[in-house]
Amino acid sequence: MFLPVQLDASFKTVIQRITSGCQGMVMVEDAEGGLAGIITDGDLRRFMEKEDSLTSATAAQMMTREPLTLPEDTxxxxxxxxxxxxxxxxxxxxxxxxxxxxxxRIFD
Known part of the structure; x- marks a missing residue:
């Protein structure tokens, strides 16, 4: 499984977690540990195209809110x-x- 990031995680932290998780994405948690969103490789590329400065960017700014999910019994x-x-x-x-x-994953 991959390590999540918090809403205030930096751009650098997001990149590190996506890379270390080997899933092409990272989950973003809210303060209670619930799912706030996800950040995919594609989200990062789109964010980088529209932003001039990445040094102050946070996970909350980059993430896809309300990602697609499945209940456990699916x-x-x-x-x-x-x-x-x-x-x-x-x-x-x-x-x-x-x-x-x-x-x-589609490969599973």
Missing amino acids: MIIEAEEKMQKHRVSTLLVTNKANKVTGLV
């Missing part, structure tokens, strides 16, 4: 259908408390 075929429909390769798995408990 069948794998449903996960695959959702990925195809939304053209994504990874979905976060969450419990009823909105805590991330895993992820499903």
Whole structure:
């Protein structure tokens, strides 16, 4: 599993976590440890294209809010259908408390 970042995490921290997690993304947690959003490689590229200075950028500014998720009891075929429909390769798995408990990748 990958290590999450907090909303106020720096650009450098986000890059380090995405790189060390080897998932092409990082989860952003709110103060209670719930899912606030995600930052993907694509999110970073889009953010870098529109921002002149990255030194003061935070995870909250870069993240995709309300990312696509799956409940823990989702069948794998449903996960695959959702990925195809939304053209994504990874979905976060969450419990009823909105805590991330895993992820499903199209390669799994």
